[in-house]
Amino acid sequence: MKFVDINGEKIWSVIYDEESVDALTKLFRDWNDLDFLEEFFTKNSGDLASYFRITDIDLAIYDTLEDAHELRCVILDISPDADVDRLFRHLENSRIAEMLLGREKARGRRRVHDSWLRIYALKLERNTYLITGGAIKLTRTMEEREHTLAELRKMEKVRNFLIEQGAVDIDGLKDIANDGKSN
């Protein structure tokens, strides 16, 4: 497992052994891939309709493209003296009660409806985060769907790697919250 510095050692991203690019790069490639998005929203059209009252797949795709653009800009615009802690928040619905490493989720700004984009990271220390992955989250909890559950497993995998390498206690996943809105 390797890591890359995304932004001034405040935000890092994992490169999993089986991948050729880091998690953040891969995430944004998917979020800008019309084939990927069409397949995803078609497969999850039920959740899209149930939770967001959206039945137009193309609308969902374009909303995703816009939100991805905003999130991209947020990360790119992080200044050297930025308070990155402000961009993240803790998951409140974690099923793991006692974790050495806490977890939080990321959320992009959505003017019409809440954004379903998530960037997941482990908080390494104050103002320092390690991105493990992300997802389009259409359900209330991550445990409800396989693709978001897979993100939980990634976080645990990275956390376990750090622990195995001798890491002391670190906080967990945090949100990139543009406006502090909750789910």
Added chain:
Amino acid sequence: MERAIEIVKKNQIENSQWQKEATEARDSWGWMKYSMQIALKVRSIMKSDGITQCALAAKLGCTQQYVSLILKGKENLTLETIAKLESALQIQLWGSSS
């Protein structure tokens, strides 16, 4: 035992792909959002009317490979190409939204 960040730094590799790709995408968004909207509209029409990429390529007088690029939404389309798409598919693309 050491801090997690020190472990991350020890296992760090040089990789500037994020910055490069993200900067390019951000700088291109002004026109790419329109390309994406057009691609979505064209894809929808092709699906509903059963038009293949090869068939559309024949109508446009271009290769199937180029049609594939158009459908990815990342081509900086010329007005001429947009007009040809409108004619080939009998739809309005310019000024329409997803």
